[in-house]
Amino acid sequence: xxxxxxxxxxxxxxxxxxxxxxxxxxxxxxxxxxxxxxxxxxxxxxxxxxxxxxxxxxxxxxxxxxxxxxxxxxxxxxxxxxxxxxxxxxxxxxxxxxxxxxxxxxxxxxxxxxxxxxxxxxxxxxxxxxxxxxxxxxxxxxxxxxxxxxxxxxxxxxxxxxxxxx
Numbered sequence: 001x002x003x004x005x006x007x008x009x010x011x012x013x014x015x016x017x018x019x020x021x022x023x024x025x026x027x028x029x030x031x032x033x034x035x036x037x038x039x040x041x042x043x044x045x046x047x048x049x050x051x052x053x054x055x056x057x058x059x060x061x062x063x064x065x066x067x068x069x070x071x072x073x074x075x076x077x078x079x080x081x082x083x084x085x086x087x088x089x090x091x092x093x094x095x096x097x098x099x100x101x102x103x104x105x106x107x108x109x110x111x112x113x114x115x116x117x118x119x120x121x122x123x124x125x126x127x128x129x130x131x132x133x134x135x136x137x138x139x140x141x142x143x144x145x146x147x148x149x150x151x152x153x154x155x156x157x158x159x160x161x162x163x164x165x166x
Contacts, residue, residue, distance in 0.1 A: 002058070004117060005152040006046030007032060011114045012121035018129045021122075028118035042115075045153040082127070086142060087134035101138070108142040113150035120152055 007030035015022045031042045046054060086108065090099035112124035124144075131142055147155060 002046040002054070003044055004030075006044040007117070008038075008042040008044070008115045008151045009117060009121070011148075012116070012118075012125075013114070014125045014128055018126055024118075028121070041149075045151060086127070086131055086140045088138045089140050090138055099138075106140065108140055110142055110144045111147060111155060112144070113147045113152060113155040115150060116152040116155060120155075 009028045009030055012028070030044070032038050032044060089102050091102055110124070110127065112121070114121070128144055131139060
């Protein structure tokens with residue numbers, strides 16, 4: 001798992017359309033697994049760390065104990081939560097029958113990395129596309145930020161730093 005999130009993949013850009021999904025040929029494969037020499041800056045992040053540094057920033061016990069909880073949730077739960085969080089965040093909250101937006105002033109900053117693994121890049125593209133298609137009156141205000149030249153591993157630290165700085 002550490003190698004997958006620490007690897008760099010070919011830069012990804014959001015496709016113009018996601019329906020039908022575009023075909024990526026060749027498929028997104030980590031740069032270090034390709035036939036061509038890899039620029040040293042694209043050596044997997046986790047491979048460049050000493051074992052001591054890697055252990056200081058990871059906690060395998062937490063992943064072993066909790067990751068399965070994330071995997072057991074129904075896809076439909078994630079899908080509905082995302083829809084209600086970003087695309088239509090209205091609820092009937094005062095008994096008037098008039099939908100009100102939950103946390104109307106909440107700002108969402110969506111950070112994605114262009115050299116992340118394929119499923120993460122594709123998820124960002126789908127969320128971006130669905131958000132664009134949602135009714136502007138009812139969707140959440142979202143700003144999408146691309147971290148150019150960044151892999152999934154770097155994205156976690158960018159998120160933490162953004163939250164701390166906010």
